Amino acid sequence: MIAVDWGTSSLRAYRLDEQGACSDKRDAALGIMQVKETSFPAALESVVGDWLAAGEVQIIMSGMIGSRQGWLEVPYVQCPVTEREISEGRREVTWDGHRAIIVPGLACRGPSGVVDVMRGEETQILGAMSALGDGEHLVCLPGTHSKWVAIRHRRLVSFSTHMTGELFALLKQHSILGRLMTDPSPDTNAAALDEYFDKGVVRAREPGGLLHHIFGVRAEGLFSKLPPEAASHYLSGLLIGHEIVSVQPNPRMIIPLLGAAALAARYARALTDLGYRPRVMDEDCAMRGLYRLCTGKGTRI
Amino acid sequence: MIAVDWGTSSLRAYRLDEQGACSDKRDAALGIMQVKETSFPAALESVVGDWLAAGEVQIIMSGMIGSRQGWLEVPYVQCPVTEREISEGRREVTWDGHRAIIVPGLACRGPSGVVDVMRGEETQILGAMSALGDGEHLVCLPGTHSKWVAIRHRRLVSFSTHMTGELFALLKQHSILGRLMTDPSPDTNAAALDEYFDKGVVRAREPGGLLHHIFGVRAEGLFSKLPPEAASHYLSGLLIGHEIVSVQPNPRMIIPLLGAAALAARYARALTDLGYRPRVMDEDCAMRGLYRLCTGKGTRI
Numbered sequence: 001m002i003a004v005d006w007g008t009s010s011l012r013a014y015r016l017d018e019q020g021a022c023s024d025k026r027d028a029a030l031g032i033m034q035v036k037e038t039s040f041p042a043a044l045e046s047v048v049g050d051w052l053a054a055g056e057v058q059i060i061m062s063g064m065i066g067s068r069q070g071w072l073e074v075p076y077v078q079c080p081v082t083e084r085e086i087s088e089g090r091r092e093v094t095w096d097g098h099r100a101i102i103v104p105g106l107a108c109r110g111p112s113g114v115v116d117v118m119r120g121e122e123t124q125i126l127g128a129m130s131a132l133g134d135g136e137h138l139v140c141l142p143g144t145h146s147k148w149v150a151i152r153h154r155r156l157v158s159f160s161t162h163m164t165g166e167l168f169a170l171l172k173q174h175s176i177l178g179r180l181m182t183d184p185s186p187d188t189n190a191a192a193l194d195e196y197f198d199k200g201v202v203r204a205r206e207p208g209g210l211l212h213h214i215f216g217v218r219a220e221g222l223f224s225k226l227p228p229e230a231a232s233h234y235l236s237g238l239l240i241g242h243e244i245v246s247v248q249p250n251p252r253m254i255i256p257l258l259g260a261a262a263l264a265a266r267y268a269r270a271l272t273d274l275g276y277r278p279r280v281m282d283e284d285c286a287m288r289g290l291y292r293l294c295t296g297k298g299t300r301i
Numbered sequence: 302m303i304a305v306d307w308g309t310s311s312l313r314a315y316r317l318d319e320q321g322a323c324s325d326k327r328d329a330a331l332g333i334m335q336v337k338e339t340s341f342p343a344a345l346e347s348v349v350g351d352w353l354a355a356g357e358v359q360i361i362m363s364g365m366i367g368s369r370q371g372w373l374e375v376p377y378v379q380c381p382v383t384e385r386e387i388s389e390g391r392r393e394v395t396w397d398g399h400r401a402i403i404v405p406g407l408a409c410r411g412p413s414g415v416v417d418v419m420r421g422e423e424t425q426i427l428g429a430m431s432a433l434g435d436g437e438h439l440v441c442l443p444g445t446h447s448k449w450v451a452i453r454h455r456r457l458v459s460f461s462t463h464m465t466g467e468l469f470a471l472l473k474q475h476s477i478l479g480r481l482m483t484d485p486s487p488d489t490n491a492a493a494l495d496e497y498f499d500k501g502v503v504r505a506r507e508p509g510g511l512l513h514h515i516f517g518v519r520a521e522g523l524f525s526k527l528p529p530e531a532a533s534h535y536l537s538g539l540l541i542g543h544e545i546v547s548v549q550p551n552p553r554m555i556i557p558l559l560g561a562a563a564l565a566a567r568y569a570r571a572l573t574d575l576g577y578r579p580r581v582m583d584e585d586c587a588m589r590g591l592y593r594l595c596t597g598k599g600t601r602i
Contacts, residue, residue: 068523107520107524110509111507111508112504112507114504114517114520114521115517115520115521115523115524115526116516116517116520117519117520117523145516160509160513161513161516161520162510162512162513162516163476163512163513163515163516164512166476166477167476167512167515170471170472170475170476171471173475174471174474174475175464175467175468175471176467203413203415206412206413207412207547207549208411208461208547209463209511209543209544209546209547209548210510210511210512210543210547211463211464211465211468211511211540211543211544211547212461212462212463212464212544212547214464214468215417215446215462215463215464216415216416216417218418219408219415219416219417219418219462220415220416222369222416222418223408223416225416239512242510242511242512243510243512243513245510246508246509246510246511246512246513247510248508
């Protein structure tokens with residue numbers, strides 16, 4: 001089978017055997033924003049055409065490919081949901097004798113009725129479910145739009161999205177704060193940069209609010225209290241710190257982190273700074289989740 | 302005398318008589334970012350050259366013109382400060398037989414030692430001091446970088462800056478949220494847009510944090526709960542609401558608002574939404590403050 005994690009800015013494809021073992025993996029910068037509406041089949045074939053040609057194969061996809069801007073809009077499934085309910089929400093696309101399943105995203109209504117949405121992260125969570133085990137969890141999936149997902153007895157109960165990654169990029173590229181930042185030189189002490197990250201994280205716990213705290217990047221820079229090459233680390237700490245403080249995780253629970261290793265490590269550091277116990281999970285949860293949804297069983301590996 | 306409020310993106314000049322009455326006023330898009338370092342005298346003369354030619358005249362300037370990127374860097378004066386201490390921090394520039402005073406900005410150290418800075422707003426506050434009267438005040442100056450200034454017995458005690466205006470512009474122009482926004486059509490009901498602004502303001506009081514709340518602009522839009530032409534109003538309400546909630550003003554005090562009328566009206570509406578009593582002051586406080594600092598007395602008008 002072919003499992004495809006197809007998001008806004010990239011496509012990641014896995015070739016899996018019947019036991020869910022991965023024999024090949026391909027990445028392409030062919031996110032749905034890069035592909036024109038009518039050419040999703042061509043984009044997929046450009047990445048895994050040889051796998052498709054090798055014979056009949058099951059294809060399953062998750063992520064923004066199921067959004068309004070994707071191949072086929074697959075309606076959101078409302079939280080709380082089980083794996084079975086997510087699986088039942090899937091839709092099929094066909095082309096040139098091929099067929100593929102697209103996994104639905106999830107929607108959730110917060111305490112005050114404001115909605116939230118995800119596409120792709122539900123599949124990553126299903127892929128981590130065996131490792132998480134039963135009981136209660138609050139899982140963090142860092143990213144451009146980070147997700148925090150509450151799980152109870154293998155049901156995805158509720159979640160919230162945080163625009164931390166996007167805001168960091170915006171402030172760095174387009175704001176007055178970005179003008180003060182320089183890239184670290186090769187001989188910059190990495191531990192010193194980490195300390196500025198930590199300072200940002202714990203600053204988030206103090207009163208004043210995010211809109212005030214971020215201006216500190218400028219004011220501290222003016223007084224040479226924040227070196228230009230450390231400014232982006234401090235800002236990153238501030239934003240991740242504010243995300244964590246807003247979520248208010250239960251300090252007695254271990255917090256599983258799912259996602260790209262480098263960013264998960266940043267979040268693990270921030271969580272530790274704030275007195276929490278993080279647990280970094282492996283990166284291939286999307287692949288495992290797609291296998292579960294396609295076969296109805298966990299991978300043996 | 303000539304009073305000049307010279308900021309990052311604009312220059313505003315007032316021609317005042319000995320009593321502080323304004324006989325002429327000029328605006329130019331010649332902020333310090335638009336003017337090359339060496340050509341500040343030329344920029345000033347391009348706006349008020351005829352006033353300068355009319356005879357000997359006192360010139361006083363405040364704002365970013367006294368910053369490192371301005372005409373002359375005037376060192377910050379540390380809060381808490383009196384009007385006299387601000388006045389004592391002034392510096393002089395001379396050119397072609399003219400001389401001009403530049404007012405210093407203020408610096409302040411927050412409870413945890415993080416610094417904050419302002420340039421120009423201190424002059425606006427001095428201009429409003431007579432109208433404010435004695436006692437305690439928490440004055441709000443909305444803007445690209447809003448300031449909240451605590452005043453006690455005519456001393457500027459402390460302040461905090463909030464990047465609300467800049468963040469609003471960034472999110473509207475460069476983020477995924479901006480892609481969902483459209484300008485209201487001429488027949489859009491203004492009262493309906495105001496209601497979305499109010500919804501944003503009161504949302505800021507709820508748990509979840511700013512990074513989560515702003516994603517609501519997207520999620521609510523996907524479910525047609527937020528019309529594209531109202532999305533920027535909702536976002537504006539969210540950000541202003543978060544600024545006010547972070548500042549936690551004393552609900553028993555009236556909150557004076559100093560600044561451009563349209564933005565002050567937005568803040569007044571948001572403050573009222575959150576149960577506070579705002580008081581919009583007039584727009585010419587900078588002029589009045591410059592007159593005070595130049596002459597040592599309040600205007601009679």
